[in-house]
Amino acid sequence: MYNIRKLTPQLYWIGGNDRRLALFENVYPIPQGVSYNAYLSIGEETVLFDTVDHAVSGIFFDNLAHLLNGRKLDYIIVNHMEPDHCATLADAVLRYPDAKIICNAKTVAMIKQFFSFDIDSRAQIVKEGDTLTIGGHTYAFVMAPMVHWPEAMVTFDTTDGILFSADAFGTFGAISGSIYAKDVDFENRHLDEARRYYTNIVGKYGPQVAALLKKAGGLDIKMVCPLHGWVLDGEQIGWFVDKYQKWASYTPEEKGVLIVYGSVYGGTENAAEILAGMLAEKGITNVAVYDASATHVSYLLSEAFKYSHLVFAASTYNAGIFTPVENLLTDLAAHSMQNRTVGLIQNGSWAPMSGKLMGEAVSKMKNMTVLEPVVTLRSTVSEQTVTELAALADAIAASMN
Numbered sequence: 529m530y531n532i533r534k535l536t537p538q539l540y541w542i543g544g545n546d547r548r549l550a551l552f553e554n555v556y557p558i559p560q561g562v563s564y565n566a567y568l569s570i571g572e573e574t575v576l577f578d579t580v581d582h583a584v585s586g587i588f589f590d591n592l593a594h595l596l597n598g599r600k601l602d603y604i605i606v607n608h609m610e611p612d613h614c615a616t617l618a619d620a621v622l623r624y625p626d627a628k629i630i631c632n633a634k635t636v637a638m639i640k641q642f643f644s645f646d647i648d649s650r651a652q653i654v655k656e657g658d659t660l661t662i663g664g665h666t667y668a669f670v671m672a673p674m675v676h677w678p679e680a681m682v683t684f685d686t687t688d689g690i691l692f693s694a695d696a697f698g699t700f701g702a703i704s705g706s707i708y709a710k711d712v713d714f715e716n717r718h719l720d721e722a723r724r725y726y727t728n729i730v731g732k733y734g735p736q737v738a739a740l741l742k743k744a745g746g747l748d749i750k751m752v753c754p755l756h757g758w759v760l761d762g763e764q765i766g767w768f769v770d771k772y773q774k775w776a777s778y779t780p781e782e783k784g785v786l787i788v789y790g791s792v793y794g795g796t797e798n799a800a801e802i803l804a805g806m807l808a809e810k811g812i813t814n815v816a817v818y819d820a821s822a823t824h825v826s827y828l829l830s831e832a833f834k835y836s837h838l839v840f841a842a843s844t845y846n847a848g849i850f851t852p853v854e855n856l857l858t859d860l861a862a863h864s865m866q867n868r869t870v871g872l873i874q875n876g877s878w879a880p881m882s883g884k885l886m887g888e889a890v891s892k893m894k895n896m897t898v899l900e901p902v903v904t905l906r907s908t909v910s911e912q913t914v915t916e917l918a919a920l921a922d923a924i925a926a927s928m929n
């Protein structure tokens with residue numbers, strides 16, 4: 529029995545799931561696992577769209593051989609050279625030595641960096657706008673630089689309206705049976721992980737993602753086949769494109785407040801909780817509170833892309849910002865966070881500095897509005913702190929309206 533999904537009479541999903549990996553790219557926790565998707569078209573000629581990570585190579589090659597059923601593999605289209613998709617490319621070449629590799633010039637250079645097999649004799653190089661007709665399908669190639677590496681491209685099957693979108697429209701999370709997003713209550717069950725995937729992996733490259741969306745907007749897309757997660761068709765495509773347009777333009781998805789605190793002995797934590805309660809009493813109920821010491825920064829970055837208002841609360845530590853919040857601010861800047869309204873809460877038992885430093889960090893991001901007052905605690909929440917928190921809650925409420 530083979531874990532294969534038939535998507536059209538000619539096209540099959542032949543990817544695999546990894547539920548054992550702790551950290552994707554050795555940095556992002558993936559408690560729901562991840563899928564590595566590859567696709568095989570079997571027509572007059574056989575075409576493989578990308579390969580997979582080492583973790584699922586065994587099942588992948590079994591599935592590939594099963595579907596080929598003794599036929600040779602004619603083409604491998606390499607849309608993205610990152611090893612989570614191409615770790616098994618050299619092995620594929622060994623098994624199917626006659627396969628031509630369709631890719632762009634940048635991909636050839638990367639293949640040479642990762643592998644020692646002879647790519648020059650196998651490469652069929654394509655560039656923006658080129659088309660190839662293979663096995664009765666005409667494929668158009670669209671370059672997608674920095675979505676997520678410089679060599680990335682997407683391939684559009686103009687015959688069936690299928691976009692092989694590489695990392696774009698991918699999602700963290702292993703596929704549990706159903707391959708189509710429409711069948712798995714995607715918005716409720718997987719949107720958070722889709723956002724965390726997007727924001728952490730390509731969040732920095734909003735303009736490049738927007739450029740790809742613009743080019744894709746001119747295509748009559750009926751199905752999207754990404755390299756991670758679920759296949760999109762029907763209304764799911766427009767719904768997900770709308771999310772991408774928001775994320776790529778750093779537009780908040782929701783009016784709401786993300787409060788992230790870094791607290792050593794609980795004083796800063798208490799201030800954050802009090803502020804959340806004050807906001808609720810003003811009718812602002814879309815509030816999420818996180819302890820930066822207890823939540824991986826990839827989740828905090830993702831939440832920051834979601835909400836319109838961000839409040840950072842941090843102790844002063846070594847005359848700087850308590851490190852979990854400092855780490856978040858560094859990560860937000862690295863991912864080009866912009867267009868948000870910000871509140872700041874600082875704590876310092878003898879020399880509060882974190883407010884000034886957080887303000888400086890935020891000021892380096894584009895179009896960020898820092899609200900007054902910057903709330904100050906001296907160790908614990910005092911009556912003066914409560915007064916300042918109430919003023920900050922008022923300012924947040926006013927800015928929302």
Ligand code: FEO
Pocket residue numbers: 608610612613676677695755756
């Ligand atoms: Fe899923 Fe950029 O690789």
